[in-house]
Amino acid sequence: MNSPRIVVMAGSSRREALSRKVAAACIAPLAAAGADVDLVELADHPAPLYNGDLEVESGLPEGIVSLQQRLAAADGLLVVNPEYNGSITPLLKNALDWCSRPNPADRARSGGAVYAGRAAAVVGTSPGALGGMRVLFHVRDILGYLGMQVIPQQLAIGKAGEAVGDDGCLRDPAQREALDKLAQALVDTARRLRR
Numbered sequence: 001m002n003s004p005r006i007v008v009m010a011g012s013s014r015r016e017a018l019s020r021k022v023a024a025a026c027i028a029p030l031a032a033a034g035a036d037v038d039l040v041e042l043a044d045h046p047a048p049l050y051n052g053d054l055e056v057e058s059g060l061p062e063g064i065v066s067l068q069q070r071l072a073a074a075d076g077l078l079v080v081n082p083e084y085n086g087s088i089t090p091l092l093k094n095a096l097d098w099c100s101r102p103n104p105a106d107r108a109r110s111g112g113a114v115y116a117g118r119a120a121a122v123v124g125t126s127p128g129a130l131g132g133m134r135v136l137f138h139v140r141d142i143l144g145y146l147g148m149q150v151i152p153q154q155l156a157i158g159k160a161g162e163a164v165g166d167d168g169c170l171r172d173p174a175q176r177e178a179l180d181k182l183a184q185a186l187v188d189t190a191r192r193l194r195r
Ligand SMILES: Cc1cc2nc3c(=O)[nH]c(=O)nc-3n(C[C@H](O)[C@H](O)[C@H](O)COP(=O)(O)O)c2cc1C
Pocket: 012, 013, 014, 016, 017, 018, 019, 020, 082, 083, 084, 085, 086, 087, 125, 126, 127, 128, 131, 132
């Protein structure tokens, strides 16, 4: 049987985003846990702020259709999210909302179908000490509402500017071990839930 495919997605598209660096550091642990990893850069999937009039007039943006296809091809999702005022970034919320909309031309790979019954995990990042601890609960709530099976393991990476070494891995052995365990639990859950 093929390896479970896991999409990794950071909630910021900023060029020097700390969350993008941590997302990249998640690739090796997921691969070691047996995943086929698809690193999504939200900058590659541009979309205007969701507005129902836009959807009625123009349908789904091209960048959202292609993101839905990547999510639909995956068995699980790992979200690495910075904290904005204790919550989710508008970029990530907008992408999740757009992707939750049905595409009449491709119902199987759009709308709720891209989330429901798939595995998910959340990692928070912050330049501060708490590592985005507060955002974790918001994001897991949103993903759960979308029908994803969010695993209990989670990780808040504080001082994220110094967290990733030159080798692209987390520097702190305790954080590395926690990420390895999260990655294994996500891959195992994705494999179990696979349709
Ligand atoms: C609107 C806004 C709100 C923020 N709120 C928080 C916050 O609640 N907690 C926190 O730790 N950092 C907060 N920050 C700082 C971000 O964690 C910091 O800018 C971080 O580098 C953004 O993530 P990125 O590097 O992945 O782009 C906030 C930044 C912005 C722009």
